[in-house]
Amino acid sequence: MNLFGYRVPAAFSLLIWCALWEVIGQLDAVFIFPPLSAVLVKLVTILGQNNFHEAAIISLKAFSIGMFWSIVVGVFLGFLMGRVEAANKLLGMWVNIFASAPLSSLVPVLMLLFGFGQTTIIVTVFLFAVWIITLDTYAGVSHVNPSLNEMAKSFGASKWNMYTKVLFWAALPEILAGIRMGFIRAVKGVVIGQLLVSVVALGAMFSRYSRSFLLEEFWALALILFVFALGISSMIGWVERKVEYYAGSRA
Amino acid sequence: MSSQTASLLVEETNQVNEQSNDIVEVTGIEKVYPGGTVALQGVDLAFPRGKMTTLLGPSGCGKTTLLKIIAGLLDATAGEVRINGKVVSGPGPERAFVFQDFALLPWATVVKNVAFGLEMQGVEKTLREKKAREYIIKVGLAGFEDNYPHELSGGMRQRVGLARALAVNADVLLMDEPFSAVDEQTRRLFQEELLRLLGMENKTVIFVTHSIEEAVYVSDQIVLLSPRPGRINRIVVPGIDRVGKTSDEIRRETGFLDTVEDIWDTLKKYLDDERMI
Helix, strand or coil: CEECCEECCCHHHHHHHHHHHHHHHHHCCCCCCCCHHHHHHHHHHHHHCHHHHHHHHHHHHHHHHHHHHHHHHHHHHHHHHHHCHHHHHHHHHHHHHHHHCCHHHHHHHHHHHHCCCHHHHHHHHHHHHHHHHHHHHHHHHHCCCHHHHHHHHHCCCCHHHHHHHHHHHHHHHHHHHHHHHHHHHHHHHHHHHHHHCCCCHHHHHHHHHHHCCCHHHHHHHHHHHHHHHHHHHHHHHHHHHHCHHHHCCCC | CHHHHHHHHHHHHHHHHHCCCEEEEEEEEEEECCCCCEEEEEEEEEEECCCEEEEECCCCCCHHHHHHHHHCCCCCCEEEEEECCEEECCCCCCEEEECCCCCCCCCCCHHHHHCHHHHHCCCCHHHHHHHHHHHHHHCCCCCCCCCCHHHCCHHHHHHHHHHHHHHCCCCEEEEECCCCCCCHHHHHHHHHHHHHHHHHHCCEEEEEECCHHHHHHHCCEEEEEECCCEEEEEEECCCCCCCCCCHHHHHHCHHHHHHHHHHHHHHHHHHHHHHHC
């Protein structure tokens, strides 16, 4: 980035936004923005609190279970749609609808089906993440170079080898991109689920903070979640870079 | 029923004449694509053992389709393919395919790519990689064992494809325009090396190309296909004597040039026909 003829690192822009936040907070200009420094102080306090630990563990549990199943089901459905034309015709439309639908509106219905507990939250996480993983896996599988398919066939590859030694690797860059986006959606799913369902764990904390106008705590918790989502996303990004060397040369 | 009797007759005559001589035989091959396009019609051909046969013709004459039917990658609408006298459906270990676009696994090193065929056959890892390394040296890629395909030039990638096909030790090599994606110098170098390798390995090669010069230079037998629907037009035997001659000397010989000219005259007619339409 160039600023007034000086080369400045990209992280500099983040500093500008942080400074802006601090100034607006100190001026008391907009009441929902307390100063960043105060938020950061609260963040440290929250991280040390027991009820945060409990909330984090419950949320992480729902997040991991939901994410696990959305990867398993999403990758399976993506492969099915990519390899079986009939499956694509049957499922394609629905997957696309669900991937773009406002799923939050379905959560109340899920409550009726799965009750007011952790199950509904897990299902919410699953539903938030699974469709994008399905779509990306499908994109990866259906764009595998047909020559590779023929090549494996000509050397007598079994069905199993075809999937594990060729198709999986060929589609892996797209699968990983799908999982990364699924993770980000799953973070939303946990919070929305907890807010709408039974106001437990993180949802309960968010709800309490905002109802009592504890905006410093509210933003601190939001920041923690942002950093968590970003952290996971960059972890998968790191794995993605491991396969980048061939992602661009698959044509 | 009548086609069955016909194929039986062909089988009998083959048994009398050249049963041990023709490793690949195709009889009555017909291929109709969904939508009604007739790609091949009534193709009967025999490929002599240890010889190089080229399928030559303009684009759309079904030469690649025929090659893929022989490879077992495509099903024929009618007719049969026999390898060593046995009717085959689907790919088999006695045939290995070299692809026009190389078809290498971009995530695997050269060694892993060359060993792929052996891996599919269930050969144990150290053994198949040892064998792969031998063939990597044979095709002139020593030192590139641990490189990835995207780090290699087009010519080098096709050497990997060739090594992979040779490593499974199939009797029949099926090559689909293997040199069309490389530049002219590499192409000529490749033709030389292919002839040298085949001399050592004693393979039967079925080679698809649209280059007349290439066909005349490398082949023992050239099958000229006519387009839409693909049929056998004629079979040319170049009969080039390579002993003690350089590549340039052969290419300047009258015999070579006349054969090229002769084939060009035939193919030109198709081009003229196309233009008339």
